[in-house]
Amino acid sequence: MTFGFGLGSGLRALTAARLGMQTAGNNVANANTAGYSRQRVDLASALPFGISGNYQIGTGVDVRGITRLVDEGLERRLQLQMGLVGAAEVDQSRYAELESILGEPDGGLSNQLQGLFGAVDKLRTDPADRSLRGGVVQAGSALSQGFRLISQRFSQLGGSTFDEVRGLVRVVNQAAKSIADLNGQIISAEATGADANDLRDTRAQQIKELGKVLDVRGIERASGSVDLLVGGHLLVAGNRPSSIAVAKDASGTTKVTVGKSTTPVNVREGRIAALLQQESDAVPGLTSRVDELARNTILEWNRLHTTGMPASGPFRTLTGAYGVVDGDGDGERGDELLSQSGFQFDVQQGDLYVSVTNAGTGAMERTRVRIDPRSMSLRDVASALNAVDHLTASVDPTGRLRIDADVGYGFDFSPRLDPNPDGAGTFGGTQPSIGSSSAGPYDLSGQTFPVSFTVQTGSATAPTTTTVTLAANDFANPAAATADELVAAINADLGSAGTARSVGGRLVVQSAQGTATSQLTLANVGAGTALSALGLSTATAAGRNTAVAVSVEGTYTGAGNEQYVFVPESDGNVGQTQDLRVRVLDHAGNLVTTVNLGRGYEPGSLVDIGSGIKVSFGPGSLSATNGNVFELDALADSDTSDVLVATGMNVFFLGSSAADIAVNPDLLANPDRLAAAIGTADGDAGNLVRLTALRSRDLGSLDTNTIEDFYTDIVGDIGFEASAANAALGAQQQLLAQLQADRDSISGVNIDEEMVDMLSFQQSYDAAARFISVAQQMTDTLINLGR
């Protein structure tokens, strides 16, 4: 037994109780501190004191330390979860923004698309109404604006990514610095062996906050410091912070780098990851779909508009909206191939049909211009157009195609039917003609070149004889001499006596003189057999005082471009001769139908030949012997090459994407340039019918969707994404709440619990104090014994 009666253990108990009380107080004080982990005083009985070697006596309580109650695994999961929530928040707000940009289902582009097609439907009810025409142009303008607004706001959204990431990078760098500082403090605090609980809590909280922004991996060192890694690069090493940086690469994509490294880090979690993903994937994907929609709307609409007929009638002059670029870099524009001319829309291999109309008589002449973008330049197109009678075409210095018509003439590209297809009068016309019995090419391989035949024109009393000589080099392949080659060769010799033509692919020779007295006779020279090889009759053809008037009505309803060729089967008078049949052949020479113009046919009445075409024939005589023939172009698409769209000849929309779509200012200034018609009648709504049909046409370039359906799909997809993002955010927040609850359950402060602890420590303290007082009394008693 020692002197003192255990005063020491009493003191220890007092200290322990006081520390316990202080810890409980600190816990209560930090009950609401984010990231605070409750602390607990670790008590243990002090080393016992051995007496006489037989028994030991306790010496009270020892405070081993004050520890944090933390589940490190849970902390890491929490950090990860915060990253997921951060990313989900970004996603959710982005999609909400995208939704609000589209403004559907009660506003936005769907209204404007409906508005445009609706305006067309309205104009269809009165194509001559100027205000309704203006309505279509305005509706087009509204649609363009809608597209541009969406495009602009999408690109702003994409552009804002960089700013947002930069803001977040600042947060990360701030946190890295502060974590490095904390590391330093913790290292020095714990060097003495103590636990720097509160510093650790603060650091853990900051690392978790960082996890919300990007994925960091923490590695705890023995010194107590935590190193942070971002994508394999050190962001914090002990007490030394590094930093991350943000920049745009060459393609304008936002990239994040760590420290001095220049290789972009692959950020997988957190807000930054979500922002980068949006920038590289979601927004551009959407932008490109909206662009695709705009592009195809422009293309299809313009295809129809450029081949329509404006209310003002055929054009007198027209200049393209787009010039060519100097594709071959020689300083000159217009001499490079169409495929290298830098057009927004590609020129295809195809045909352009241009019609020239005499403003006085209304007579029209149609010419086919073959377009091959791989062998022709814009100048070649211009010179081909220039070769058309009454047209002047050129490429201006800015590289734009310009076409002018002679005074008194107009031109257009509409697919309307030529009302008077036999312009040359090779079908019962007044000037005698002799046509081939078959379509070219002709086999002249059996001829000994040069081969000649004579053409006798004039009248029986005053004949003129011209000799035509064909040379071998007139033909690319004499075994397959084309009608065009023959026309060129014959016209070179024929002079003013007559003209050779290619009608429906058949060679026709026609005298320059008309009336009943004029005659035309062909005869071989020497032993030549050229005429029979060419299928030309040697019988004399007589002219006529009155021509058979051929006129066409209706609208061609066939799917593709067609050329009908009309040839009589026999000779006779329209409406008189028994069984005067005329064959109607298609471009391939197949029989379409046969019409009987003989007795029983009233001259001038319409005959339906199918595909919406009706033809009438006036009185007069026809001759199969002389190879009477005329051709009728029936066009579904008068520009299969898209050259009008590419060069912007009276286009409705300018631009090629959602960003630059706009209504052609020419149309805004003058709505009469709106091509509502196909023909020239005021009430013609032919092109409007085609434009209406576009509304319900499934376009291959839009994944076999109509324009409106494609847009609906975009809206639907954003809706699904946005709704998924909402759901994902909810789920992630739920998970985070669960994890936080778990963490609170372990590390959180329960005030009731602390109250109980406080009571218990208070009582311990009271008891220990009491014990000391008793021990003191006992000591006093002992001291007083000795008095």
Added chain:
Amino acid sequence: MSMRITQNMLYSQALRDVQGGLGRYSRLQQEVASGKRINRPSDDPAGALRILPLRSDLENLDQLSNNVALARENLDTGAASLEDASALMQRVRELTTQASNGTLTSIDRRAIGAEVEQLLGQLVGIGNSRRGDRYLFGGTETGDAPFEIVTDGGGTRVVYRGNRESLEIEVAPGVTTKLDVPGDQIFMHRQRGATTFTAATGSVATGAQPLGFGDTGVGFGELEVTFVGLHSDAPSTVTAGTGPNNAVGPLTYAFTSSPDTLSVGGGPAVGLPATNGAFTTADGRTITLTVTGVPATTSGTFTARAGLSVDGGATITEVSDFTNPTQVTNSFDGTVLNVDVQNLTRTGAEHVKFGGTFDAFTTLVTLRDLLQNRDGLPDDTVRDRIAQMLTEVDTAHDAVLDGVRELGFRSSSMDVLDSRVQGLRVSRAESLSLVQDADLAESILDLQRQDIFYQAALQISARVMQTSLQGFLR
């Protein structure tokens, strides 16, 4: 071991509850306020996918419904104009009946003719009816008057300047209707029948099946047959003289020598040589010939060429081959008449009637000309022709009535289409409402329930947060 609960957990749970409640509260509030269940695509993406096409459909149907109304208005206006035309034709019939009365003098008829002239102007006016800026009966040529009265050497004609196309508008999904009937189908409707000649010259109309087809002339016409000389098959000593000629076609001749005579067509022999000698045929026709030389006794046939004209001699079609039919063209209007000349023997004027070709305008023009007797026809011919005109008036009237019926039928079919379009509209609108609109009763009930939940959450939270051990340790 049960989970340890801390105050913070209670607080954040309470906060989440209150927040969640408030969120649903605000969504329901938006639903009730806007009346719509889907305010942005993410509210119900599948629903939003249906909304856009439905709305597009609905707008389309609205346009169709407007179109139906417009079509009806147009068709009714057209029908009303044609009813006026029908009343006018009725008046024409009365006048025709009156004029064919044998007691009327040419002066009386002239007075009636003046009224017919007026009616003609009115009918052309009806044909040029407009609705707004658009001519109703010109096909798609809506900017210019479709009918025009032309008077030239060929008389008075009404020409059609329109086309035969029609403005078609959509009046129900996939159904289009023509807004009008091109005027030439109503006012210039023809049902061509047999062309008849009065057989004064021996020429007849061609074409057996069906009769008269191939001819494009209209109304009454006159075929003038004149002598234009001898064909080259005549003996070289014989040339046409100057004097009366009414014989055309193949003629037989017989020369005799000592005495030198010539007999033509079996007629009496005339002594030769003869200058402008009149030769008479056995059937009483006359031909003036100059015969210079005297050939040996010989006989044969030669042809006297005929000149045919249907435009009063403005253009003459010469006939020398009498075996084939000949086509004669009127240079004023381009119409043709096919003439069978096999039995054409003498000159003269054939009155031609183009059967069934009296459209409303030619009827009036012909009637007027007859009443005013512009061609100077004998009285009984005029009366006879006026009587004939009665059937033509009726035919032309029928064509107008057909137009009225056609437009009326189309207009009444608009009623059916209208109810169909309205039906579609209602059903589309219902579908749209079903997809997009909030069920207000349900939403309001939900809103109230949410209100209760929200209140409860607030109360419970307040209660829970107040409770603490502290309160009891006094």
